[in-house]
Amino acid sequence: MGASLGQRLDRSLARLGTNLLIPPLILLIPWTQEVIDQLLFRGGWNLPMEPRGPFIGVFTAPFSHSGFGHLLANSLMFLPLSWLVLTKGRRDYLAVWLGVYATAIPVWLFWPTASHGLSGVVYGLLGYLLLIGWLERRPLSLLLSVLCLISYGGVLPSLIPLFSPAGVSWIGHASGFAGGMLAAWGMHPTTQPSDTSKR
Known part of the structure; x- marks a missing residue:
């Protein structure tokens, strides 16, 4: 018999309890970079993803920002x-x-302007959360998707370029969102119950 919604929620909260420190620890990287940048380089030390620039920029761009x-x-969304x-x-x-980094590569190859910031990852997380519920069709996953749609829709x-503020890399948001959806699609088969039908 499958687990009840309450049991699934308990398991999800237990997993979260052991993982609570992961996002703040990740945030230490861009905050340390920004403090060093502002104190020592007056905002001139950026690590963007530049058009066909060094490939390392694909990996460093999420940890570089244009100011506090x-x-x-x-950070408040991440x-x-x-x-x-x-x-x-x-x-x-x-x-x-991984999905966000994968979809950033075409942007690095073909997009004509540089970009940086954690927003691509933020949109990747949002894309994953919005799609996973509809893929799994499980109560808890659907609740996550609906909660995110209401909170962050x-x-x-x-x-969309038309609605993106000037100076904001909408393509970075869109590619990150696509990466998150790709991650949801890739993880979905591993969460499906195995076929236990009798012959």
Whole structure:
């Protein structure tokens, strides 16, 4: 017999309890970078993903920001969305990061402007959470998707160039969102019950 919604929620919260420190520890990287940047380089030490620049920029861009305001705004969304994904497990969280990096590569190859910031990962986490519920069709996963749609649906228009503020890399948001959805699609088969039908 399958686990009840309450049992699944208990398991998800137990997984989250052991993972609560992961997102704050990750945030130590961009906050340390920004403090060093502002104190020693007066905001001139950035690590963006430049068009066909060094490939390392694909990996460093999420940890580089244009100032404390930029970093704070991303951090305030990164933490809750990270914790929500971690209720599903560390593998899902890692899958989102890998999906975001994978979809950033075409942007690095073909997009004409540089970009940086954690917002691509933020949108990746959101894309995962919005899609996983509809793929799994399980009560807890659907609850996560609906909760995220209600709480964060207001940022979705920034995926469209027309509604993206000037100076904001909408393509970074869109590619991150696609990476998160790719992660949800990739993780979905591993969460399905095995076929136990009798011959």
